[in-house]
Amino acid sequence: MLPRWSRAMNCLSRVRTVKSVESCKEFPVLSNHNYAVAASAAPTATYSPDNGLPGNAAANLGKMFQSKPCSLALARDSPLRIEEPHYEGIRHFLLKLMLFYSKQSKSIRGANVVYRRILSQVDKPPIYEVFNLEKTFKMTFSLLVLHMWLCLRRLKQEGKEGVEFGQYLYEIYNHDVELRVSKAGVNLLLTKWMKDLEKIFYGNIVAYETAMLPDAKQDELVNSIWRNIFSDDGSPMPTDPAVLSAVQAMARYARRESFCLSLTDKEAMFSGNFMFTRLKSSTDPMKA
Structure with a gap:
């Protein structure tokens, strides 16, 4: 397993030149319990709402996600916060013996909350x-992949501790995806499906990370969003104003959420006490 893991790390370290899984011929199919530091190291870019957004977005979508980024951490008195359970006496003693308060246990609980934020x-x-x-x-x-990338990218800023936390988050995500595939009726070819989805996962995050580099092309993130989310057949970016506006808006959303998460403190990230920017329908435009 370690040689394969090493090849994956080497591939991701070349994110400046890798545009997809296909363009990195050494990229392996990783096992379900490995997290390849998905948000690989990249220089910090400066925020600009128009960075990577060609043309003008139409109507309501064009007004979204233009405001200055801010922390996504929940306020201390927010009813949405989830706090660590506090026990005393014999219960505390027994739970401590069962490693309930160990760093690993706390990280797993925190990763579960983070993933619930993604699902929400x-x-x-x-x-x-x-x-x-x-x-x-x-x-x-x-x-799911887009929001996993956003979280893993932020966790990467915390160094080794963030990578370890990201490992737990990735395993939770992977288990959820497996359940979703099974629920969709795939059983006999489940292993093949999971390997294919794993390739897509790593290919997408490499593309997104590459698009966030300072020397990336102006429309790189827009194109990555189009290819990985909107397009079903790899067709070129359409000229339809409605479709183009939606793709551009999602690119602005992803870029802004990334910078908002970079402003979100470590405690909020490791406990899951943050919320992604609230979305409203296009008939009620928000000032994100």
């Missing part, structure tokens, strides 16, 4: 309504 954004109608998307398995999976 990806599984609910607003994100599909805002970007005019059809809720299919492929679409939901693509959005």
Whole structure:
């Protein structure tokens, strides 16, 4: 396993020149329990709402995600916060013996909360309504990958500790995807499906990370969003204003969420006490 893992790390370290899994011939099919520091090291870019957005977005979508990034951490008095359970006496003693308070246990609980935050954004109608998307398995999976990348990219800023936390998050995500594939009726070829989805996962995050590099082409993120989320057949970017506006808006959303997460403190990230930017339907434009 380690040689394969080493090849994956080498491939991701060349993210400046890698555009997809296909362009990195050494990229392996990783086992279900490996996380390849998915948000690989990249220089910090400066935020610009128009960076990577060709043309003008139409109507309501064009007004979204233009505001200055801010921390996504929940306020201390927010009812949405999830706190570590506090026990005393014999219960505390027994739980301590069972390693309930160990760093690993706390990280796993925190990673579960983080993944629930991702699901709260990806599984609910607003994100599909805002970007005019059809809720299919492929679409939901693509959005899951996008938001996983956003979180893993932020965790990478915390060094080794963030990478270890990201490992737990990735395993939770992987288990959820496996359940979704099974629920979709795939059983006999489940292993093959999971390997294929794993390739897509790593290919997408390499493309997104490459698009965020300072020397990336102006429309690189828009093109990556189009290829990995909106396009079903690898066709070129359309000229339809409605479709183009939605793709551009999602690129702005992804870029802004990335910078918002970079402003979100470590405690919020490791406990899951943050929320992605709230989305509203396109008939009620928000000032994100």
